Amino acid sequence: MGIFNKITIFLIIVLISDTAISRPISWPGGSTFMYKSNSMISSYFYHYSPSYKYSLGAEYITDRYHNDQYISLRSTYLIGRSNTKSSQGNMYLTGGISTKSNDEYFYGIHGDWETRRWFTSFSHLDKNTTNNDYTENEFQVGFAPYLGDYGELHAWMMLKTKKDTIDNNWESYPFKIL
Amino acid sequence: MNKYFLLALIVLTNITYAMDNNHDSHNHEGHHDNHQHKSDSGVDGSLVPLDEKMYTSFISNINEGQIAIIDVNGMVCDFCARGIEKTFYKDKMVKKIKVSLESGKVLIAYSNDKKVSFEEIANIFLNNGQTAVGFTLRKL
Numbered sequence: 001m002g003i004f005n006k007i008t009i010f011l012i013i014v015l016i017s018d019t020a021i022s023r024p025i026s027w028p029g030g031s032t033f034m035y036k037s038n039s040m041i042s043s044y045f046y047h048y049s050p051s052y053k054y055s056l057g058a059e060y061i062t063d064r065y066h067n068d069q070y071i072s073l074r075s076t077y078l079i080g081r082s083n084t085k086s087s088q089g090n091m092y093l094t095g096g097i098s099t100k101s102n103d104e105y106f107y108g109i110h111g112d113w114e115t116r117r118w119f120t121s122f123s124h125l126d127k128n129t130t131n132n133d134y135t136e137n138e139f140q141v142g143f144a145p146y147l148g149d150y151g152e153l154h155a156w157m158m159l160k161t162k163k164d165t166i167d168n169n170w171e172s173y174p175f176k177i178l
Numbered sequence: 179m180n181k182y183f184l185l186a187l188i189v190l191t192n193i194t195y196a197m198d199n200n201h202d203s204h205n206h207e208g209h210h211d212n213h214q215h216k217s218d219s220g221v222d223g224s225l226v227p228l229d230e231k232m233y234t235s236f237i238s239n240i241n242e243g244q245i246a247i248i249d250v251n252g253m254v255c256d257f258c259a260r261g262i263e264k265t266f267y268k269d270k271m272v273k274k275i276k277v278s279l280e281s282g283k284v285l286i287a288y289s290n291d292k293k294v295s296f297e298e299i300a301n302i303f304l305n306n307g308q309t310a311v312g313f314t315l316r317k318l
Contacts, residue, residue: 001314007214023257026257027257027258027260027261027262027264027265027306027307028261028265028305028306029261029264030260030261030264051305052261052305052306052307066265081307082250082252083252083308083309084251084252085249085251085282086254086282087252087254088252088254088258088308089296114254114255115254116254116279123268147279147280148256148260148279149278149279150256150277150279151277152256152276154255154256154287
């Protein structure tokens with residue numbers, strides 16, 4: 001597939017997507033910056049990975065639902081990884097605490113499994129805020145319309161569905177199919 | 179109970195970091211002087227045949243040296259493999275690297291002065307989060 005077609009597909013996906021895809025842990029010594037937005041929050045998240053086993057970071061969160069803004073210090077730890085010739089699966093523990101209050105924190109578990117063509121992930125987080133405590137579950141599936149090699153432009157079409165115990169409704173991104 | 183969970187997570191990460199540092203404080207030189215591992219001389223781990231076109235292109239501008247051909251598991255995305263180049267290029271004996279996601283192979287050109295060891299290479303991949311499962315060494 002030519003570079004023009006790859007760029008076209010990439011731009012289409014960026015235009016219809018509301019999340020930036022990234023990794024909870026980078027390569028040793030690597031850093032990652034993520035932007036995320038959904039119906040409840042938007043956030044800018046930066047993390048640094050001293051090793052492939054864990055990362056430390058800070059997330060600036062705008063909580064539209066609770067009309068609040070704060071910074072959360074986060075840590076993610078790789079519990080286990082499975083490497084095969086064509087796939088990688090990971091399981092992580094994660095947690096964070098707000099710089100505003102010790103009573104605002106979250107913890108949870110998430111995992112992913114991917115090949116060069118498919119990506120799947122899940123996430124379960126317990127969030128404690130001064131307003132209320134709630135649980136958030138997320139599932140994600142992604143498909144690569146073309147396979148790029150190392151150093152080439154890569155693109156993914158991702159479908160994410162999320163439910164928290166505040167709204168108690170499944171929300172899907174970018175398309176509402178549930 | 180929730181705060182204890184968070185505390186346990188933080189402690190786990192600190193313990194892991196400490197374990198990584200302790201491992202770096204000693205070396206394995208001399209541990210294997212009296213015998214030779216099969217892996218040190220070249221494990222025939224070519225689970226996928228080497229694309230000779232890729233190999234020929236890789237060595238086209240290399241006059242002399244040793245080419246390590248490594249089969250790697252878990253190398254399924256560009257992001258995953260970024261650290262491979264960055265880590266290996268810290269070694270001044272590394273002349274050139276080629277990462278192929280399609281074939282799951284990494285080609286590394288070393289200078290002839292380097293004593294190429296599969297154990298060392300495997301550890302680098304492990305610390306980057308992948309698994310080296312095969313190794314072949316060709317001399318130019």
